[in-house]
Amino acid sequence: MLSNRLKHNTKSIFNLNSTQKRAKKEIEDKVEFGSYPFENVSCQVCNSIKSRILSEKDRYGLHYTVRVCENCGLVYTSPRMVQDAYNNFYALEYRRLYSGREVPNLDNLKINEARGEKIYSYLEQFIKIKNRPVKVLEIGCSAGGILSYFKNAGCETLGVDLDANYIGYGREKLGLNLVEGTLRDVPSDFTPDIIIYSHVLEHILDIKAELLKLKSVCTKNTLLYIEVPGIKNIHASYNFNFLHYLQNAHTFHFSLTTLRNLMYKNDFKIIKGDEFIRSVFVKREEPESKEYFQNDFKEIGSYLENTERAWNKKQFSFSVIKRKFYLFIKNILVKIRCRLLKWKHQSLP
Template sequence: MLIIDRLNKILLRRLFICESPQVNLTEFQYDSIGKFQTKVNKGVYTFESISCLCGDSEGICLTERDRYCLSVSTYLCKSCGIMRTSPRLDESSLSKFYDQDYRSIYVGHSQAPDDFFEEQESHGRLIMDFLKPNFKFHENLTVFDVGCGAGGVLIPFKNLGCKVFGCDLGSQYLNRGKSIGLILEHGDIKSLDKYGKADLVILCHVLEHFPNPLEELEKIYNSITDRGYLYIELPGIFKIHRNYVNPLRFFQNAHLYHFSLSTLNFILGKAGFELVKGDENIRALYRKTDKRHLSNFFFHYY
């Protein structure tokens, strides 16, 4: 079934109109959203309009607000089925947003609380369980977590004896993991170059935040050993109703792209990775290869 046909049953019956926040917010989060909006109004944060990754500039507007009732337009590309946010914060503004505002709005704390770290650690065990049938763990493995937050996902891997390293654009949450001896860097995956190459890179709810996914995947490709793997987890567009119930909770200003497993597979193929296993939720394990898709973007998925 065509991507557009499948999404038509899920999302395209109407424009989703948000008149108030669709998630429960604390007073601190309301205050943080207000501070963010003030920066937007004063021009501290600036925006850019973008075309789809396939190059098409057209699309179906699904909503003009996100779950926080911020002004965020999300479009579904009629050519390839990828959803994108446009206009969006430009790269300079995104860097400042992640370092200054993101966690305060999305988590509700400027510093990582204990329960956040514990949830990350628990999620790390779930990732490990997903990987085990297809990935052999041993104590000499090097694991990178890109967009690691407080670093909790790395704990189960560290407990197995793996060498673990993490990086994130938000400096404040890194302090939680550093306080217990995790090696965490402020920056993107290039900040981990000094630790060598990884046997496994984890992108847990991170790829959808990249303004230029193929550029970031190129960096990741070069940071993985020749026989290395990449684990990706993100919200799949075909599971919106099941995982979010209210579709308006799905849309958020920090998510710049949204994928199905097929469109994700194709972009990963262009970056030099092949799928080992995955599902539409999306949880997916990819293997680094020496081959890349050369065909036109997504044409055979539409």
């Protein structure tokens, strides 16, 4: 366990609204009564079962066991809900718990369009896109905010997502070509030049099967853009708060090294990437090399320990400041009270 605050309890780090509280209670009840069964899994990079537990809860206070593989450093969830349970969770509770709304939240559409612009600019390092018939496929596209930027730049776009409400909105309001489903529902005659997984890969349970199917969709020239919340970027993206980073919908937590290991083991090689994580891969043609594999266990462990230490230091400093501020205000109020009493005493005949 990384620290005591990560032991399981039901406390959320957020003030949940009524919608979120209902969704959380439904999840907890389904877990308790077996409607959401769990399974134990081994590391999906090296198949090892040797691991250390980092946390027993997520940011909403849900029971959520996250561990790090000692053989390669992959951070993953085990035990985790089985696929059918996750399917029902996404259909019934996910949006309500994460957005706090009973209906689809489309406020993030503009944010996703801005993300589309950033992804577009990042990919222009590798392929000329503007005003060319570049085919772009996005897996887990939601309402299509990212794709809309590519469409407006002249690309031929296709998106797939499991949420019918978001798919319907993207079709009707944005005029996008969207399909309800997964990678397996992409038409066989659509051969993409670019495939985008933006904050999607960390949600997929059978990641090896996904990458196997992905190989059949890619040509040797297809650029695969993968963006996930990097576990070595918690200091920047989550203000050193590891618990804020943890969420039950994420079953994998990648560093650039562990993502590269996973992709290489499944016949993809990295072109470029960072710890944010933004990365580009292509199909690997050359034979597998054992020298390519790197164990990130020690580096991830050291990073998380330092991050947790920095978080605790920040919290201690904040507590000290609060205490000093409280004493400062209390001292002022005492002085005011004394002066009022003195004035009142002097005013008496």
